[in-house]
Amino acid sequence: MDYGMIGKIEKAKFYAEERDLRITFQSLEASILGDNDVTHQVTYDDGQWHCDCNYFSSHQVCSHTMAMERVLGNMVEIGVTA
Numbered sequence: 001m002d003y004g005m006i007g008k009i010e011k012a013k014f015y016a017e018e019r020d021l022r023i024t025f026q027s028l029e030a031s032i033l034g035d036n037d038v039t040h041q042v043t044y045d046d047g048q049w050h051c052d053c054n055y056f057s058s059h060q061v062c063s064h065t066m067a068m069e070r071v072l073g074n075m076v077e078i079g080v081t082a
Contacts, residue, residue, distance in 0.1 A: 020074040032064045040064045047077050 015022050027045040034040050034053070042051045042064050049065040056062040069078050 023075050025072065025076050030068060032067060034064065042068050044068065044076055 025044060027043070029041065029043045031039050032042055040051055040053045042049070044050075049061070049068070050056070051062050051064045053062050053064060056065065069076060
């Protein structure tokens with residue numbers, strides 16, 4: 001391994017340790033396996049959450065989007081819905 005790669009690995013570790021300060025998501029898509037073996041598609045785009053479950057369509061929030069907020073922590077805006 002060359003010295004340049006060693007430096008990049010160290011920098012990556014540093015960035016990951018400061019993820020709350022350095023990393024924010026503009027968009028993402030995830031699949032969440034819910035109860036009853038049903039997979040739901042959750043998206044986050046420009047601060048807006050969306051889920052394909054029935055509850056989200058009527059309440060603009062659901063257990064799937066809230067779970068993603070917990071997983072991502074400060075890397076996304078909490079409580080923002082489409």
